[in-house]
Amino acid sequence: MMLSDMGAEVIRVDRAADVGRIPEVTDEPQFVNLRGRRSVAIDLKEPAGVETLLRLVDRADALIDVFRPGVVERLGVGPDVCLARNPRLVYGRMTGWGQDGPWSRAAGHDINYVALSGMLAAIGEPGGGPVPPLNLVGDFGGGGLLLCFGMVCALLEARASGEGQVIDAAMVDGSALLGSMFYGLAQTGKWKEERGANLLDGGAHFYRNYETADGRWVSVGAIEPKFYAQLVEAMGLADADLPDQYDQERWPVSRERFAAAFRTRTQAEWNERLEPLDACYAPVLDFEEAYAHPHNTARDMFIDVDGFRQPAPAPRFSRSRPEITRGAARVGEHSEEILRDWGFDPGEVERLREAGAIACDLG
DSSP, rough: HHHHHTTTOOEEEGGGGGTTSOGGGGGOOOGGGOOOOOEEETTTHHHHHHHHHHHHHOOOOOEESOTTHHHHHHHHHHHHHHHHHHTTTTEEEEESSSSSTTTSOOOOHHHHHHHTTTTGGGOOOTOOOOOOOOOOIIIIIIIHHHHHHHHHHHHHHHHHHSEEEEEEEEEEHHHHTTTTHHHHHHHHTOOOOOTTSTTTTTTTTEEEEETTTTOOEEEEEEEEEEEEHHHHTTOOOSSSSSOOOTTTHHHHHHHHHHHHHHTSSHHHHHHHHHTTSSSEEEEOOOHHHHHHHHHHHHHTOOEEETEEEEOOSSSSSSSSSOOOOOOOOOOOHHHHHHHHHHHHOHHHHHHHHHHTTTEEEOO
């Protein structure tokens, strides 16, 4: 999605057997992250299907493999085969555990990769168990973003060297990389193993969420003393004989006082009081509220594509403007169109379709 948002022509290679079996993705909001790509449906169990993909590889700058290690090699489209045909190709491989290691061929999901990286153990409330951070740390941050960064780096390097290469992007690696600061803190005695007892995990009274009088929530992150002073004054606690801000042993006492204070007003009342200040404050919004918040609307942070609101391309540039070219495609929606655009003549396309090497969803 991010590569296509930035102007890359990205083709999604789907299984021919899935044409017509999956609901039209534009009817499913969860598929908004499939935006910006056309779909070609190929049967890679057919020799003609394998050759079709390899002919696309011949003209491509990059290929992304999302299977477990060894699958694409068995299909005949592994890195050795593809790079032999196109030496400048960047071959990105996205897995949970990586291409090697004793767990490399094991099944898993985001929560497992974040767990093994050590990061899941650090997230949660005091006295409670670990809390999954959605699938943001493994799948998207430590996975997709890591691979995207690697692809762009390798593409730039290939321009200079004339040679492609293989990228091994593993979600367990990326999860650990995102946690670099915390590994450092732990080794210098500045991070407690107990969840919810540290500066950035909700342990500090000035860096956590609080419930308001109307059952809503607000967030505060007043780490620096100058911001903390404004927060405490606006909360009416300036003369409350609070413990020192960084007296970690007494953070539980300060948390109780902060919690009691925040329960005296509604979220809207705290917005009115705290938003004008440099108090490191923000209301905790649900999706609908995030769409409508004045700051987000001023930045056009969300856009409509095929009737679904979704985050706009990011980051932003001073001169060029990333644009979404299309919404999510149906499986095989563009099979014939893509092959013709990539050098197949109409007769070849028809023969491939009749042989079952490709499949088309004609709507």
